[in-house]
Amino acid sequence: MSAAINIIDKVPYFGSMFKVESSELDPVNAWPSLIAMTSFVWFFIAAILGISMPVLQFIDLGAAWYYQNLTLHGAAMAFPFAFQLMVAMSLHRAGACLGKKADDVLVTLFYICMNVGALLLTLAVLNGFHVTYTVMFPLPVVGAGLGLWSMGTLILGFTGIALVLTSMIFIYPIKILRMSFFEKRHEDLQLAVRTLKDPGMVGMIMGVLVLLVTGTPLMITAGSLLLHLYGIFPASWIGWAADPVVFEFIFYIFAHNLMEAMAIMVIGAVYATLPLCLADGSRKLYSDKIALLALWILLLTSVTSFFHHFYTMYPALPSTFAYHGNIMSYATAIGAALTIFTILATIWKSGLVASPAIFLILGGFVMYILDGAAAIVVSNVAWNFQLHGTLWVGGHAMVVLIAISSLWMGMLYYHFPLMTNRTIDDSTARSSIKYLFISYIGLFYTFMAAGADGVPRRNADWEGEWMIYAVLLTIFGCMMLYAFVLYALSLTRSKPLDF
């Protein structure tokens, strides 16, 4: 029996969400199930911390609590939850579609680096390392200088971040590339045959290449700093890496494209799954060529649209880069427009068989498009100067993670019978989707309205007139947590497949 199944069996409650029975399909099912299960453990921690933030605007426990929860919530949502869930589902897809094993040393290494790294970062944050999930360099170093946290805590936090980044930038992309191009195919593991020309597979490969290419410079920069903190590199070797301008630009080239890579991968996954749910049994998109064109446009335009993170540095960021970022950001929307057309034309042409999986996938797609619209609006230079640093931007980061995660959770519903030989509880799943969508809409428009009203993000002390937004965020946040509890129940209440 796989070690992953042993671990799942021993984890209370979350283990019962993924009751994988040992079989000859363990190489594609076991580790993806364990990784998905672990991502949900992180999610429930992140969700409670997220709800605590608007609540802390009413209850004065001190700013330290707010900034601690802010850092832990953002870090847990982005990396060990959303990214780890994506890894679980893409490993399962790659394994089952290409007939490759998803249980080797790289998968184990990914799991250890991601979760041990996240745990070390959590310990550092609990010890005062409140830097938000975007690190805000040079704040980690300045904070140590100001006595906000110790050098030991800084080293602990940076070690955790380095492990998480290693898993995301190197281990996971290398594993997917090996599965796609090199590893031996096992016919008995190939449950749904796909080729590398399929838009779903192309999206996955594009995504991991983006992570590898844009992440490597960040690993070199952050790695140099960490080796200096360990006492291995002298200060004279790392002056370039400690420059805030160098670090921030390299960080955002990666961080922006990380979100884009996750979006490209999930759109690819929609392209792969939607045809399997069509009423006419054609199992074909309206047009593979247009689907691929949309992915290429999203890939090429998103790479340099990261400049929109820096418009307000003008003139330190020359205006030509601001205008370039503006144009490229809106050009990504052309890729999104083609994606919308492909999906709607496919549904219109072939009809759709209703199921919780496809409803959650389509709901997640709607969430992703709504959030994408918010992203391109704020990418206009004129509007950016009035919205950057407000809850418009903070909300955008949060809801895009929810949208992408919802899409993967829909994929999980689709893959679940293959992974576990069980079928989800249909009525609980439908309730979960309903509450998830309503709460998403509520959170999304509350964030956007708060941003339009000038409410600052990452601020522990809101003005009195802004508290209405805290009330609404608390209500919709609780509703979303309820939706996720229902989602978990829909898995724990699953029944054996009736052959």
Added chain:
Amino acid sequence: MIEALYTNGWGAFIFLLMLQIPFLFVFFHIVNKKVFVDPEPAKTAPEKYSKYRYTWIAFAAAVFIVVNVASIDYMPTIVEARAASAANVQDVSVTARAWAFEFSDMEFKVGDTIRIKAKSVDTVHSFALYHPEGNLLFTMMLLPTAGVESAVVHTFDKPGEYTIRCLEYCGIAHHNMKRTFTVI
């Protein structure tokens, strides 16, 4: 009206709704029809799909071009560049550090045009100016070692207390990094 759209966060919110409401209507109409009302494959002629596709993409591109071209006059980068040679622009220097601002001047008159030149000397900060009525006029990100001070030109249109806040998280007392300009 165009000025109001581009000089206020609510203008962005209205444009956002203009993009999203038609999308939501069309998306749910198609999904509802093809899942619940008539799940049979549509008998739409193939050439009609091409026609709709080209029309849709042309429409989206046109909207994006119009929205961005119309915003050019309101981009702070353009406003600042135009004011570069004006004689009546008063320079105000701002230094941000954890967790305070220092200003060369804090009192102005209605109609004064100022060029705020701001820098940070420790970590990432920002200079965000709020109108007395509460809306955010603009924000500037301040990155230490950027080499050039961030700069935005602004003309005061109403008397009152203009609040300044740091909008980039900078540590435990970030939320206390707040001052005011007085305009008479």
